[in-house]
Amino acid sequence: MKKNKPGTAVAKQYKLLRNSAPLAFMLSSHHNKRSPLLYFDESTGTNRALRYARNQKSPFEDEQDGNAIMEPIVFEDGFLNVERGNQVLQQFLYYHPQNGNVFEEVNHAKDAAQDLEVEEIILDAQILAKELDLNTLLRLSRVLFGSQADKRSTAELRRDMLVYSRNNPGEFIDMLNDPSLEIYDDVSQFFGSNLLSCKNKRRDVYFNLPTNKTKMLTVPFGEEPEDIVASYMQTDDGIETYKLLNRILKGESKKPSKKKPKKEEE
Numbered sequence: 317m318k319k320n321k322p323g324t325a326v327a328k329q330y331k332l333l334r335n336s337a338p339l340a341f342m343l344s345s346h347h348n349k350r351s352p353l354l355y356f357d358e359s360t361g362t363n364r365a366l367r368y369a370r371n372q373k374s375p376f377e378d379e380q381d382g383n384a385i386m387e388p389i390v391f392e393d394g395f396l397n398v399e400r401g402n403q404v405l406q407q408f409l410y411y412h413p414q415n416g417n418v419f420e421e422v423n424h425a426k427d428a429a430q431d432l433e434v435e436e437i438i439l440d441a442q443i444l445a446k447e448l449d450l451n452t453l454l455r456l457s458r459v460l461f462g463s464q465a466d467k468r469s470t471a472e473l474r475r476d477m478l479v480y481s482r483n484n485p486g487e488f489i490d491m492l493n494d495p496s497l498e499i500y501d502d503v504s505q506f507f508g509s510n511l512l513s514c515k516n517k518r519r520d521v522y523f524n525l526p527t528n529k530t531k532m533l534t535v536p537f538g539e540e541p542e543d544i545v546a547s548y549m550q551t552d553d554g555i556e557t558y559k560l561l562n563r564i565l566k567g568e569s570k571k572p573s574k575k576k577p578k579k580e581e582e
Contacts, residue, residue, distance in 0.1 A: 328406055329422040330396040337394025343412070343419070345389050347377065355411045368408040375408035391419065434485075441485035444492060445477045453477060455501040456491065463508030496546065499558070503546045506561050514541050521545055525564070532557070 332341060347353040347365035354363040355376070365377040369384035389396065389405070396419070398405050409415060448456070450470065457465035457473045460480060465473060481488040491497060506512045512532065513524045521532045521541050533548055535541050549558035 325400045325403060327400045328398050330391070330398070330409060330419050331422050332391055332394045332419050333417070334394070337391065339393060341391040341394075343389040343391065343396075343414070345408075346386060353413060355413070366408060366411055368405060370402065370404065372404060375404055375411055395422075437489070438482060438485045441481040441488045442478060444489065445481035446474075448474075448477065452492075455497060458504040458508070459491065459497065459500045462504060466508065496550065499549060500542070500546045502558070502562055502565065503542050503549065505565055506545070507542065509565055511561050511564060512545065 331337075344351040344353055346367040353366040355366055356362075357364050366375050367377045367380065367384065367386065368375060368389060369380060369386050371383065371385045372380040374380060389409075398409070409419075409421070415421075453470070453473055454465065457468075457477065461468075461476065468476070494500075503512075507514075510524050513522050514520065514535075515522055518541055519535050521535065521544070523530055523532055533544065535544050548554040
């Protein structure tokens with residue numbers, strides 16, 4: 317992460333780079349074996365020890381006298397405010413090896429730009445979700461919500477998709493642009509139509525056809541069966557299986573349903 321070099325004397329604020337900062341966090345303030353604080357000086361090719369002492373003019377030990385008075389550096393509620401008159405602390409924080417990893421200088425312009433970027437992604441995702449055609453809406457819904465998607469009205473699916481796109485804008489846009497979306501949709505329907513089934517706590521995927529009850533594959537630990545099956549069906553070995561199941565699925569979908577179809581709500 318790029319650091320802001322010390323410049324004009326102005327008050328600065330620093331923040332911890334954590335999701336939940338502690339009430340008080342003490343930063344290492346001087347070099348020692350337990351907590352080495354070294355800055356590599358390219359001009360001399362040497363590592364220089366850092367030490368914060370407010371009564372000194374430099375953050376480097378080799379430029380300080382023997383009367384260094386050290387003070388603790390404490391972040392309260394995740395933030396540290398340094399007044400413009402304490403330039404040695406600002407310099408010390410700039411050279412600190414944990415700058416950019418544990419803490420960083422607050423940059424309101426940069427933060428605003430990042431917030432704007434996030435809001436624009438959310439807006440883009442919401443617009444795409446609102447303008448989905450019915451076929452894409454159904455396809456994406458089956459991938460995201462499983463077989464339950466076929467039991468919901470169009471209005472419910474559009475509502476759920478808007479909520480999902482707002483909460484997961486990046487993932488939503490990636491899925492919408494994924495060329496494998498159709499395959500993932502078909503795989504979701506294979507499971508929903510019981511053409512495929514999972515056994516052994518979702519570790520094994522089996523065919524569930526009238527003439528074929530054999531195991532298709534084993535799901536690696538930590539993976540989802542739908543994802544592994546979709547990946548398999550995009551391989552040379554799995555493409556014929558995909559075509560076969562697709563023909564069966566489409567053939568069954570053409571059969572007249574005994575149930576009264578659910579009225580769509582636009």
